[in-house]
Amino acid sequence: MMGPTRSAIILFIVAIVSTVLLVAVGTSYALFVAHNNSVNVQKQISASCDFWKQLGGFPIKPVPPVKVPSKFGVQIVLSSLESYDGFGCGHLAPTPELIHWANYYHLPVP
Numbered sequence: 568m569m570g571p572t573r574s575a576i577i578l579f580i581v582a583i584v585s586t587v588l589l590v591a592v593g594t595s596y597a598l599f600v601a602h603n604n605s606v607n608v609q610k611q612i613s614a615s616c617d618f619w620k621q622l623g624g625f626p627i628k629p630v631p632p633v634k635v636p637s638k639f640g641v642q643i644v645l646s647s648l649e650s651y652d653g654f655g656c657g658h659l660a661p662t663p664e665l666i667h668w669a670n671y672y673h674l675p676v677p
Contacts, residue, residue: 584647619650622643623659642672644665645661
């Protein structure tokens with residue numbers, strides 16, 4: 568038979584081992600989740616960069632019979648260039664026609 572002291576020591580050791588295992592499993596799960604979130608965030612940023620790049624390269628040309636493109640359209644393309652830079656995707660240079668129409672409407676060019 569075990570005495571009360573020996574039983575308490577064994578119970579204490581079991582509690583410590585259980586706690587260590589629980590912390591190890593919890594930490595590995597947290598690292599797994601953090602890694603997956605990091606991968607998902609990178610995919611989302613990449614998708615955003617692709618979207619802003621396509622929109623930033625949109626041609627700004629008046630469609631006949633209209634003589635000038637809309638100010639709203641020019642603002643959208645200018646904003647997409649700023650967003651592309653803001654997401655850390657790199658830098659897209661504005662096209663000469665975009666610069667021309669931005670100057671026509673007195674809009675700042677990024």
